[in-house]
Amino acid sequence: MRIVSLAGGIGGARFLRGLLTTAPDSEITVIGNTGDDISLFGLRVCPDLDTVMYTLGGGINEEQGWGRREESHVVKEELAAYGVEPQWFGLGDRDFATHIVRTQMLDAGYPLSAVTEALCARWQPGVRLIPMSDDRTETHVVISDERGRRAVHFQEWWVRLRASVPAEQIILVGADQAVPAPGVLEAVAAADVVLLPPSNPVVSIGTILQIKGIREALEGKTVVGVSPIVGGAPVRGMADACLTAIGVPTTAQAVLELYGPALVDGWLVAEEDAGVALDGVEVEARPLIMHDLDSAAALARAALDMAVRLASPVTSTPSPTDTPATDTPRTDVSPGEGA
Amino acid sequence: MRIVSLAGGIGGARFLRGLLTTAPDSEITVIGNTGDDISLFGLRVCPDLDTVMYTLGGGINEEQGWGRREESHVVKEELAAYGVEPQWFGLGDRDFATHIVRTQMLDAGYPLSAVTEALCARWQPGVRLIPMSDDRTETHVVISDERGRRAVHFQEWWVRLRASVPAEQIILVGADQAVPAPGVLEAVAAADVVLLPPSNPVVSIGTILQIKGIREALEGKTVVGVSPIVGGAPVRGMADACLTAIGVPTTAQAVLELYGPALVDGWLVAEEDAGVALDGVEVEARPLIMHDLDSAAALARAALDMAVRLASPVTSTPSPTDTPATDTPRTDVSPGEGA
Structure with missing residues (x-):
């Protein structure tokens, strides 16, 4: 079974760990x-x-979900003692080594995809991890504060400002030039199914979808997504602030509509969002919270089973052409578009 | 009183700390x-x-004489876990921050002298520290081993090989292009006296003297040096290996001759080297070992007093033109060239 998954940070990583387990x-x-x-x-x-x-x-710090476990912060303290900015981004000593190796390789001319592969040679993540693009893109956020209207790097908005200032616009700088990294489109083409973990629909999944050709490639595949929104709030992070910026309500329904039926064939929502429905998309209600590895594995299994079923040309459910999904009240049996 | 001092690493630093004290x-x-x-x-x-x-x-690690006190080595361990070379150079976490700040400033276009000044804004060393040159020079050492005859970076020879392989040649790559950093020649011109601490005469002091114009500028000043060799052995480090490479015996006499009377006006040797003498150079025997701050201050004071005396146009000792230094048996009163 060949699976492609898009991924942002914590939510994506935990979903993937569940997927590897199951x-x-x-x-x-x-x-x-x-x-x-x-x-x-x-x-x-x-x-x-x-x-x-x-x-x-x-190697992850399980409690915070990012960064290294057994981490120390000596380098960061020293940089602060030199008065070097920024001091609001929490890089640990172990983490610094990763960035040092990466930067040295990038400076030597290796593309980010090759660097990522080299770093993964140590970590053996059990998946092939490819950056969406070797081209440099950066998410910038337009805000207005006492310094006027200006664009800041996504991390400055997210980490330093804790998304407390409304994002007026979210722009992926470089998106118009960037092309998918080697292997991205090939992997999608070869995939049996594609899974979208509950990563941020705007600045994680949405960003990947902006790279030329990736959305189009995915639209030809069986894609099952997991809602990052449960009962009107993000499962973690501040996805609501990102959704608001692009005029999308913080609901499982709205995120599904954002992705749209051209992209998504199946959609997993939390039990309290069981009413979510969209033409051409099969929706199932499942426990979405990944408390631990078991719950993450169960969620990944549900998404994978749904995708496999939707990808299968012969199913026991009615064919999409016979029964439009719009009228079915039972979201857990509504047929998807298939592959 | 305006003092210029050349400096290598540990010996120079400890001498300077004594000088600042006295x-x-x-x-x-x-x-x-x-x-x-x-x-x-x-x-x-x-x-x-x-x-x-x-x-x-x-901030120094007093025991080892280099690197930071209360140092940890997490970054280095992590780099080793990535398999990144070299692993023989002992960079600590606190030290890494210095190199990160320096590299960021160099990459931004600041010359090393400006970077050094910025780093010193934190450390407040009490002296103006200027690199010999903003141009990149590197000491390389020609060795022959099982891999053949080849040049390695000085640090590879010094730290990795512990100078155990004979140095056939020591070359300052880039010396023919390098010019003194801004402020170097101006400081020498304005100096009342110049002191040469007991730094390595080949790869520290000798290196600085290779930068275009520095030796010539110093030859016009009153210069007092401290022998790095006591009783036929380096006080610390492996200066003997460097001296051998350039065909100079490891003696206080030979190092004095290497510097020569055109450069040095006064020369401090250890009591066991009291017989050292050279035409045109006043030699004094003093305790040279810097056990602690007091002994370093006493040594610096001896060098400074000698330099001040030699720089003074009116002295109670016979004028150099009256009494050639060659014949005087008492090294502690032999007149120098004066300023």
Whole structure:
């Protein structure tokens, strides 16, 4: 079974760990978001790629969900003693080493995809992790504060401002030039199914979908997504602030509509969101909260089973052409578009 | 009193700390050796500048004489876990921050002298520390081993090989192009006296003297040097291996001759080397070992007093033109060339 998954940070990484547990023999390719990458102290930091790599490789700080376990912060303290900015981004000493290796390789001319592969040679994440693009893109957020209307790096808005200032616009700088990294479109083409974990629909999944050709490639596949919104609130993070910025309500329904039936064939929502429905998309209600590895594995299994069923050309459910999904009241049996 | 001192690493730094203690109101400019600078993991490391800065700024690891006190080595361990080379150079976490700040500033276009000044803004070393040159020079050592005859970076020979393989040649790569950093020649011109601490005469002091114009500028000043060799052995480090490479015996006499009377006006040797003498150079025997701050201050005071005396146009000792130094048996009263 060949599975492609898009992924942002914590939610994506935990979903993937569940997927690896429940489908250990699958060949999983993860297309990682690099829109929130940032250069700090001359070092290239790729938060989402690293969260996936550390989580699947056993190096993650489980409590905070990002960064390394058994971490120290000596380098950061010293940089602060030199008065170097920014001081609001929490890089640990172990994490610094990753950024040092990455930056050295990038400076030597290796593309980010090759660098990521090299870093993964240590971590052995059990998946093939590919950045969405080797081209540099950066998510910037337009805000207005006492300094006027201006664009800040996504991390400044997210980490320093804690998304407390409304995002007026979210822009992926470089998106018009960026092309998918080598292997991305090939992996999608070869995939039996595609899964969208409950990553941020705007600045994680939405970012990946902006890279030329990726959305189009996915639209030809069987795609099952997991709602990042439960009962009108993000499961974690501040996805609501991102959704508001693009005029989308913070509901499982609205995120599904954002992705749309051209992209998504199946959609998993929480039990309290069981009423969600969209033409051409099969919706199932499942426990979405990943408390632990078992619940993450169960969620991944539900998404994978649904995708496999939708991808199968012969099913016991009515054919989409016979029974339009619009009229069915039972979301757990509404047929998807198929592959 | 305006004092200029050249400096390598540990010996120079400890001498300077003594000098600051004994002459706190002096205006001291230190010209630091950058020949043993090295790029590691994409970061620019300046061991001698940092040893001076940390020692005078109170951040040095007193036991080892270099690196930071209360140091940890998490980043280095992590780099090793990634399999990144070299693993033989002992960078600590606190030290890494210095190299990160330096590299970021260099990459932004600041010359090393400006970077050093910025780093010193934190450390407040009490001296003006200027690298010998903003141009990149690197000391390479020609060795022959099982891999054949080849040049290695000085640090590889010094740290990895512990100078155990004979140095056939020691070359300052870039010396023919390098010019003194801004302020170097001006400081020498304005100096009342110049002191040469017991730094390595080949790869520290000797390196600085290779930068175009520095030796010539010093030859016009009153210069007092402290022998780095006591009783036929280096006080610390492996200066003997460097001296052998350039065909100079490891004696206080030979190092004095290496510097020569055109450069040095006064020379401090250890009591067991009291017989050292050279035409045109006044030699004094003093305790040279810097056990602690008091002994370092006493040594610096001896060098400074001698330099001040030699620089003074009116002295109670016979004029150099009246009594050639060659014939005087008492090394502690032999007149120097004066300023």
